[in-house]
Amino acid sequence: MSLLKDIFGRKKKKLTCSICGNKIENDFKTKYLKINGCLELATVHYECDKKLNNLEKSIKGE
Structure with a gap:
């Protein structure tokens, strides 16, 4: 639920890519x-x- 609040509820907080x-x-x-x-x-x-x-696949050797 907190993730949905971050996305839709809070305008001041910026979501960033992990x-x-x-x-x-x-x-x-x-x-x-x-x-x-x-x-x-x-x-x-x-x-x-x-x-x-793609990185995970290359590490596994697929």
């Missing part, structure tokens, strides 16, 4: 990211998500 750190406007998705062994629900740009998926 990967690149840039401001999120309207092209984003939420995704669980494992950071330091903990899962975090993060907001990311679609482009950053694609880059992350």
